[in-house]
Amino acid sequence: MQTSMKHTPLTLIRIFVVLVMAISICLPCVAKDNESSKAAEQEDTISTETELPLTQIKNFAEIFTRIKRFYVEPVSDEQLLEHAVNGMLNGLDPHSVYLKGEKYDDLNEDTTGRFGGLGIEVVMERGYVKVVTPVDDTPAANAGIRTGDLIVKIDGEALAGLSLRESTNRMRGEPGTSISMTILRDGEAEPIEIELIRAVIRQASVKRRRLSDSIGYIRISQFQLDTAEKFRKELAQIKSIESFAGLVLDLRNNPGGLLTAAVSISDAFIDSGVIVSTKGRIEESDQSYVASPTDLIAGKPIVVLINGGSASASEIVAGALQDSQRAILVGQETFGKGSVQSVMEITEDEAIKLTTSRYYTPSGQSIQANGIQPDIEIAQRYPSGEELDENRIKERDLPKSLKNKDTKRDNTKENKAAQQSQEIKDLLSADYQLFEAYKLMQGLILFDSRRAAKN
CATH class of the missing domain: 3.90.226.10 (2-enoyl-CoA Hydratase; Chain A, domain 1)
Incomplete structure (x- = not known):
């Protein structure tokens, strides 16, 4: 069954141009090295005729239309545009990201040193959640989590196919609740099961x-x-x-x-x-x-x-x-x-x-x-x-x-x-x-x- 489109390709082009311009205008920045540095306020009007690749934007609108019409499940315009923004940033480098709602709140938690969870720094490497370092005096450090450990399951459910954000969200929860992690460790023949209790992380830096x-x-x-x-x-x-x-x-x-x-x-x-x-x-x-x-x-x-x-x-x-x-x-x-x-x-x-x-x-x-x-x-x-x-x-x-x-x-x-x-x-x-x-x-x-x- 085909779904009807609310927007013509031309309308979608306009939406995307506005989106690109909104991101391209340099708003007042609070630079954080997590990081942090102050960037000056800057207003920069971008010429769509000279700087925006209109052919690619037209292609984007066409792809947008086909997803709306043919994708197996209904998907909103907002979802698709958010995915597009995520894709633009994720394609640049490992540290450029789109922050919305909880993600934005998480960034503020990192700079104040108070948050709920296990106390662990992780990255995504070749589809695996890999431990960069456990944070001092946290459930992860106290349980013996090591740098280089690969987290493959949480509470018995595999993390394969999940994004880093989805994986870390599973690690978070109410303080005092338990969580089990299955990890692969270099030099160990079998996976290791580790039980942890979530805590409010008040990290003394x-x-x-x-x-x-x-x-x-x-x-x-x-x-x-x-x-x-x-x-x-x-x-x-x-x-x-x-x-x-x-x-x-x-x-x-x-x-x-x-x-x-x-x-x-x-x-x-x-x-x-x-x-x-x-x-x-x-x-x-x-x-x-x-x-x-x-x-x-x-x-x-x-x-x-x-x-x-x-x-x-x-x-x-x-x-x-x-x-x-x-x-x-x-x-x-x-x-x-x-x-x-x-x-x-x-x-x-x-x-x-x-x-x-x-x-x-x-x-x-x-x-x-x-x-x-x-x-x-x-x-x-x-x-x-x-x-x-x-x-x-x-x-x-x-x-x-x-x-x-x-x-x-x-x-x-x-x-x-x-x-x-x-x-x-x-x-x-x-x-x-x-x-x-x-x-x-x-x-x-x-x-x-x-x-x-x-x-």
Whole structure:
């Protein structure tokens, strides 16, 4: 049975032209690296005669008509146009998306650090939902979910054929409710069943410890709205210790977040020069963020821990500290997400998140697809000795990820033991990379003390 069309092809062309023009006009943007950067207000009238491919628009209208008439089930104009917008954005790169309703709300949840679910960062890879990283102190992390795990079933139902959004929606639910996940793990012959309890995720993005009397440790798990403020408070607590002589900054498995937070944290240690710059196709995308003339720890040594789960904003911090010769990076190559997404509001509950520029480190290197190379490469190991990051997914592995024509950067790059609590000893024995960073920091402090004594 054929359905009748309400719109002629000419009317549909007009609808599509209006749609394209609405998206093409650059509205006031709140740029988020999840991400974030501010784009200027811009009004740009587009000439349909010179810029819109009218032949293709006519073809679009014809396809639209045939879907309306012949598709096996009724479908509304709104649904088809929404699918078209999704297709335009999804075809660009993995990070450009159409946000409507819950999707728009989810974006705001990510920047405030409070949301319901399991606490897990995932991507779609070759039809599978793959774990990028479990978030600290969440049901996923506590249940033993690992980077690289493939989630194939939720509550016994296969995820094959579902979109990433549909899959993640199944992971969400009322706090306190149970969920079972079937995962495939490299090295395991059989699928693994894991039971989890959903929770309201109130993620503390900054945590502080003392590794010894002289060595402080700060872990940043994500760059949120209040991360920079919390970081400076925790840093002040560490600095208040009279014997403080060096800092270990842990950015491992940090998926990124707000650009402003990353710049502020980098600025805490860099007292001159560019922290990060962005470059895009339009003038408003080209920005440089310059350090203020203050180093909050007065040049004391810093060791930064990174790995394949360190992405985006965390790569900005690592790259800025490395290029400024302000820190030594220890761990493994980072994820390689060096692009900026600007969130452009269309209506109150509708927006697009569009990739508008790339990040560049102070030396002018693009992070995109290449990532940041550690000065000292050390693979993480489980207590059994098994390497953790061997098959970790990177930005360059994602379908349609932006390429980088730049060559990969070449980074060839007797202290009395302080009393430690059993908790710190256990932490260091269980975390090989942190242990090596701690030993390196001991050496740096010793070197600084000898140099100071000589002078």
